[in-house]
Amino acid sequence: MLFWFRSDLRLHDQPALRAACTSGARYVVPVYCHADYDEPTPWGFTRVGHHRRAVLAAALRDVDGQL
Known part of the structure; x- marks a missing residue:
């Protein structure tokens, strides 16, 4: 089973x-x-700045550790 974090x-x-997790999937x-x-x-701005990237990377590491 695939779980997509959006x-x-x-x-x-x-x-x-x-x-x-409780569905019985292997x-x-x-x-x-x-x-x-x-x-x-389209206006020439960066989509995600360096600080947001750092926060997202830390959050993903945390989720990885919790899983």
Whole structure:
């Protein structure tokens, strides 16, 4: 079974993840898709700044550790 983390990386209040884990599936594969952070917006701005990237990386490491 595939569990797609879209924007909410919290584990404690994810009813879909809880359902996936209790469904009897042999495996639950967590997936998070990164956006193309280096591609500028139509207005020429960066999509995600360095600080947000650092926060996201830390959050993903934390989720990985919790899983």
